[in-house]
Amino acid sequence: MNEQTELQRKGQAAKQASRKLAVLDTNTKNKALMAMADALMANQEAILAANETDLANAEAKGTSKALMDRLRLTDKRLADMAEGLRQIAALPDPIGEGVDAFCRPNGLEIRKVRVPFGVIGIIYEARPNVTADAAGLCLKSGNAVMLRGGSEAIHSNIAVIETLAEAAYANGIPEGTFQFITTTDRAVVNEMLKLNQYLDVIIPRGGAGLIQTVVNNSTVPVIETGVGICHTYIDETADFDMAEAIACNAKISRPGVCNAMETLLVHEAIADTFLPRLMEAFRKAGVVVRGCARTMAILADAQEATDEDWATEYHDLILSVRVVRDVEEAIEHIARYTTHHSEAIVTNDYNNARLFQMSVDAAAVYVNASTRFTDGFEFGFGAEIGISTQKLHARGPMGLKELTSVKYLINGNGQIR
Amino acid sequence: MNEQTELQRKGQAAKQASRKLAVLDTNTKNKALMAMADALMANQEAILAANETDLANAEAKGTSKALMDRLRLTDKRLADMAEGLRQIAALPDPIGEGVDAFCRPNGLEIRKVRVPFGVIGIIYEARPNVTADAAGLCLKSGNAVMLRGGSEAIHSNIAVIETLAEAAYANGIPEGTFQFITTTDRAVVNEMLKLNQYLDVIIPRGGAGLIQTVVNNSTVPVIETGVGICHTYIDETADFDMAEAIACNAKISRPGVCNAMETLLVHEAIADTFLPRLMEAFRKAGVVVRGCARTMAILADAQEATDEDWATEYHDLILSVRVVRDVEEAIEHIARYTTHHSEAIVTNDYNNARLFQMSVDAAAVYVNASTRFTDGFEFGFGAEIGISTQKLHARGPMGLKELTSVKYLINGNGQIR
Secondary structure, X not given: OOOOOHHHHHHHHHHHHHHHHXXXXXXXXXXXXXXXXXXXXXXXXXXXXXXXXXXXXXXXXXXXXXXXXXXOOOHHHHHHXXXXXHHHHHOOOOOOOEEEEEEOOOOOEEXXXXXXXXXXXXXXXOOOHHHHHHHHHHHHOOOEEEEEOOHHHHHHHHHHHXXXXXXXXXXXXXXXXXXXXXXXXXXXXXXXXXXXXXXXXXXXXXXXXXXXXXXXXXXXXXXXXXXXXXXXXXXOOOOHHHHHHHHHHHHHOOOOOOOOEEEEEEEHHHHHHHHHHHHHHHHHHOXXXXXXXXXXXXXXXXXXXXXXXXXXXXXXXEEEEEEEOOHHHHHHHHHHHOOXXXXXXXXXXXXXXXXXXXXXXXXXXXXXXXXXXXXXXXXXXXXXXXXXXXXXXXXXXXXXXXXXXXXXXXXXXXXXX | OOOOOHHHHHHHHHHHHHHHHOOOOHHHHHHXXXXXXXXXXXXXXXXXXXXXXXXXXXXXXXXXXXXXXHHOOOHHHHHHHHHHHHHHHXXXXXXXXXXXXXXXXXXXXXXXXXXXXXXXXXXXXXOOHHHHHHHHHHHHOOOEEEEEOOHHHHHHHHHHHHHHHHHHHOOOOOOOOEEEOOOOOOHHHHHHOOOOOOOOEEEEEOOHHHHHHHHHHOOOOEOOEOOOOEEEEEOOOOOHHHHHHHHHHHHHOOOOOOOOEEEEEEEHHHHHHHHHHHHHHHHHHOOEEEEOHHHHHHOOOOEEOOHHHHOOOOOOOEEEEEEEOOHHXXXXXXXXXXXXXXXXXXXXXXXXXXXXXXHOOOOEEEEEEOHHHOOOOOOOOOOOOEEEOOOOOOOXXXXXXXXXXXXXXXXXEEEOO
């Protein structure tokens, strides 16, 4: 027999742990989560020292300031990670929850209950806080986890996961529950994507490039997350104050996230009056507009939008603007360019609101609210592992329930068919 | 621009149709389903003639009797197909069903409702009845469908789908809803597995080979169906009459289906008395036993089971039998060889029943009933598109609800974050 690779060895260990974890009581899991939070604080010095190593290496490589910031751990960020684990401990345990229960005419009792997936693979990029976050969410939902973080954060991630694992295993969590891939070679990702024997699902967290690699190469089932070209359509009957507040919030409050607006669509009857007004606020915030011909005729400083602009997630203070004939043309535009994440209409027209919500094919479809609300915490889930942009299994913000599968328990007294 | 392939052209047409279909009312869908059933009966002669062509071609190729039987359409089978469509019309429409609804402290109202996937790809083998069945289930759940049937049934399938499509389109169903791939070249399957632009999910229906091809090569999300190495464990406290009835039902009633038993596990304390008694019934039915060493010592006519036997779905009157120390060894054996389909324990011990149901990782875990009940109709779903053996999205029998996704509808009055 050939020697096992790191992934096979760790996959097998995770699978074995997952069987014990699946039947572990909630109290033990919660106690471990609290201990993990305490351990993060107790090990603060060692974790920050490991993070310094990553930062120094990144700096030597000429890493961008934005990436350095994502990589950096501080007292505050570690405390937030610990607080996140405590919050997960406080959430209801999804495992064992009854989803359905019914009796059949032959006397069979059928229950459908939530069970863990087994082993979840998570592939992520620079932020070391994802390590604690993912470990906590997977543990609470009864899953073992195989983590593959970005090579730039390797020392930080190892320091965090070793701290968490030690605390968890000392508090009744089966050894093997937390697996972290230390090989930084990119080929290991491809191996992980084919590890069907041990992984039940893979969730990529990161940029469009990472997500496409995972979707295109994984034979393990994937939950696709995160890319968002979000549209906001301002209808003829929109209240201008509301429309301006929503558009500014969706574009400016945090342009680098997936639920930020990338394209504004405006009804032609109000474009002349609404756009110049909105542009004032945008100019102050430094938003650059790329517009259709009609937008350019209204806004002197708008650049021309190319076909590519409509299909681009800027993650920046750039906005595509298009003047449309009516709600139907807005829906058409969205159907063509949507990434099925979050779309909004601002309107006071009942029929248009209804038509928009029925017709637009996205995880979250808003009337008179900002797309920035598409988020596990904002939805009240108390946690979030990502935002699913696919239609299979989970759609929109994913909390603990979305990290579970189900099984049917069937009880009889000798029924045959 | 390059010319579109058959798949791209049909995928695009299906996608366009799916947008209209997603907002179509239930009455129109039901009326169309009834018209489709009537059309099948009205077109009986032409469909049976097309089927004759397939049968003649198959015979000329020396096709096996079993496959010829699956391929054959008769008056009775066509009437059953029509009746199936009428039953689908009578089922509740899953689309629009509220799955959750809540308000947030900021006044946002959030509803989670069922929506269609969009376009479902179905890849199947010889049985032409799948064509009507899949078309009906996809239509009722608001999905367009792209069908790829086995080449041996090509004439039958085309006759069926053209009949159905004509009746549907004459009754308010958007043109393009039903797409059937006429290219019989196998390469077309690989193209279909990469058609992410148009397909939202692919469901393979067929043997293990087909399913593995789809799972290993599809970049479109897949719902894996069907392979079942089902175990039945007879515990020390089992009622022998019940145990015999369940074991015989699970093995003999229909050995070629995925919920039939392939391996029997017996507690060592009762093996000496139970196995010879069971074997009498099995011998009458022509069941051949392949056993572990202890089984062979009890049953003179048992052959030796190899490692491969425990991992084989016989689809035949062959049964692997192993004597185990206790429920825990039974659970261990199942953990090693399960295909996560259906597993059963026969027992009168409360703790063992509970442990078995908690520990065994399968879509359906039975106490004192036959694994043969894992079926959409037996579960009372009124329909079945297949049995999911994966953990993502759907697990176990899939009815209409499992052919849907969800979306969040969020209504506010100017909320920003």
